[in-house]
Amino acid sequence: MPSFWKPRLGAVYLGDRTCRFRVWASKHERVDLHITAPADRVVPMRPMGAGYFEVTLDDIGPGARYLYRLDGAVERPDPASRFQPTTVHEPSAVVDPSFPWTDAHWHGVPLDKYVIYELHVGTFTPEGTFDAAVAHLDELVDLGVTAVELMPVAQFAGARGWGYDGVYPFAPQNSYGGPAGLRRLVDACHARGLAVVLDVVYNHFGPEGGYLHEFAHYFTDRYKTPWGDAVNVDGPKSDEVRRYLIENALYWVHEFHIDALRLDAIHAIYDATATPFLMELVNVAGRYATDLNRQVHLIAESDLNDPRVLRPPELGGLGLHAQWADDLHHCVFTILAGEECPYYRDYNEFDLLVNAYQHGYAYTGQFSATRERRHGNQPVNLPGRQFVVCIQNHDQIGNRKLGERFGALVGFEAQKLAAGAVLLAPYTPMLFMGEEYGETAPFLYFVDFSDADLVEAVRRGRKEEFQMSGSDDPPDPQAEATFRRSVLNRDLRHSGNHKTLWEFYREVLRLRRESPALRFPDKERMRLTAFPEYRTLAVERWDGDAETLVVMNLSDRDADIRLTLREGTWQRVFDSAAEEWRGPGSVTPGAVVAHSEVRLTVAPTSVVVYSLRVEPLTHR
The missing domain is CATH 3.20.20.80 (Glycosidases)
Incomplete structure (x- = not known):
């Protein structure tokens, strides 16, 4: 456990049937710990300053239930309760935090x-x-x-x-x-x-x-x-x-x-x-x-x-x-x-x-x-x-x-x-x-x-x-x-x-995971072209030589659009209107060769994806 943090509040089970109880109760002069199970007993808690009260008890194991008694009157569950076995109004329970974790080599996932x-x-x-x-x-x-x-x-x-x-x-x-x-x-x-x-x-x-x-x-x-x-x-x-x-x-x-x-x-x-x-x-x-x-x-x-x-x-x-x-x-x-x-x-x-x-x-x-x-x-x-x-x-x-x-x-x-x-x-x-x-x-x-x-x-x-x-x-x-x-x-x-x-x-x-141009959530390497009359948005994204075009038609009619794309052959890799996705049928070409301006027709309410195929250099 890091040296700068350790659990402070609530019932902290220390092992060997020993448990430390600590509560912040700054509105009270006195707090008692009421152990309700397995055996009923009431133990005064020691003031620690700044409104904290604490007591450490032996012979308290996981599952023991308890409440805090405030100024000798009302009893309430622990504000830092680790477990409420029954209801939010009834006693809290001591929990053993040990667990047979199998993720010792887990370091998380990058955002x-x-x-x-x-x-x-x-x-x-x-x-x-x-x-x-x-x-x-x-x-x-x-x-x-x-x-x-x-x-x-x-x-x-x-x-x-x-x-x-x-x-x-x-x-x-x-x-x-x-x-x-x-x-x-x-x-x-x-x-x-x-x-x-x-x-x-x-x-x-x-x-x-x-x-x-x-x-x-x-x-x-x-x-x-x-x-x-x-x-x-x-x-x-x-x-x-x-x-x-x-x-x-x-x-x-x-x-x-x-x-x-x-x-x-x-x-x-x-x-x-x-x-x-x-x-x-x-x-x-x-x-x-x-x-x-x-x-x-x-x-x-x-x-x-x-x-x-x-x-x-x-x-x-x-x-x-x-x-x-x-x-x-x-x-x-x-x-x-x-x-x-x-x-x-x-x-x-x-x-x-x-x-x-x-x-x-x-x-x-x-x-x-x-x-x-x-x-x-x-x-x-x-x-x-x-x-x-x-x-x-x-x-x-x-x-x-x-x-x-x-x-x-x-x-x-x-x-x-x-x-x-x-x-x-x-x-x-x-x-x-x-x-x-x-x-x-x-x-x-x-x-x-x-x-x-x-x-x-x-x-x-x-x-x-x-x-x-x-x-x-x-x-x-x-x-x-x-x-x-x-x-x-x-x-x-x-x-x-x-x-x-x-x-x-x-x-x-x-496609998002395996496409070099799409795999990183990078809005800087992106160019948008909007076609408001068709409610259509063309999004070009790239990473090095890899480039992908995503066109989204949010209207209920064909979008006839013109784009200036990087020179090369653009291969269609995905079309939500295609029959394989139970769509009405794709109206976009399977491949587009771009030299300057490219014309595309995109089906209503659909998204289509093209990927640029970079031709290898030929040596003469």
Whole structure:
């Protein structure tokens, strides 16, 4: 273990039936440890200063259950609980972190090799567990995935939920299989060459079982978020809050061998300090990764279109390694699905798609009608690998009233086109589970709260959110049937258009992986030519002598375009309109000889790829 970090908080099992308990409880004068099992006893904890209390006990083994008694009155689970065996309200459990890892030689995956597959553990399989997910990892490898991203697994109330209402950030969800199950899943991923990305939430905590505010100064009322008071990372006593969050990040990397953390909604982490929390997290995680000789990436979710998120600290940035960049999704989706709701109103212009493809952001300082102000900035000198792009993710599907996936809103040809647009872009691609074969099950919003008032508030909130989109109520988020409707039906991928789409995704990912001009997410070695009248975009990418042309026709008519290409023979390697992909038939030539201007006709709603064949020099 690196010398600069070791686990400090919670029940740290030291081996030989010895366990150290430490809790930050700055709002209290006295804290007692209540061991509830296997034998009931209460032990006073020693004040350590700065609001910390600690005690080390012998004869405490893995599985022992405990609570903290605050000022001799209320008892609560551990804010740094490693496992909640029953509910979010009942005792925490001591966990032995030892595990027979088989990934001793694992060093991670470079970010420019990431092809991310986002999944929700509870709906990825009928069983909804970490162990059940292992059985499908080989399918993902065959597809061309290199990184599995897990939606949040920190313990939340009940047995089903998205995970963003977690209240014990150190405790893997009990209904998924707890700490042991997560370790088995990560080890199995690494054995197949798959990196693991974990979604973590540091901007808020869930409404049920969230007892942090009773212990210490974790929150501040100086800022407000959609979830209530903000997490306190810049006010009085915020140093200890930062330590709690940073320890959590290192805990996932150290004890579970996680390769990357996706940081939820960083724009809701309010921080006016000279050294922002996120910059501190980047610095500490970077030092730790160096000690481990592993690649550890921090990926932000941010809709600010602010390149400072990605720029290194020495250039005035936070230094995060990558960010979700949703603008490409918004542009492609708006054009192909024809959405006119306010959420997408800002993205219905073709030139914004061109901008998103060129820069990673569609808005780089232009006026946004919805925001009623200018939005974004130019991400100058930022490599393409730092922008994670997709055609669908849990937010874009699940925040719809009926949870419709992209394939339910567009035709088969549009699904193929959108896949090509994203997977062949000079950015880091991400798929959402089931997308690769056109899953028909929705991904709905669901919860499993025990508080009747909270359940009713959630139902009312969902109704109000969609009151302008028809008279029908959204599916009941509390109903188990809503959750069950969201479970994947993976058998679909073995027949019909579903099978073809899966093979299409695999072929496009193979092309991305094996083509010298496409394999690196580099937006600097790229030239765009736009044909707004056809809603068609031609993208030339190159690496040395290797050059590839990708043409995307997002209109419903043939695009008759003229391009000036590098001299040589351009061989068609891929056409989504071809009959082999159950398309209407290709209208592009199998090869094009370029001397100056080249004329191409591209079928409606299709993507075609050409590769330049460099002729060898002949010696006379």
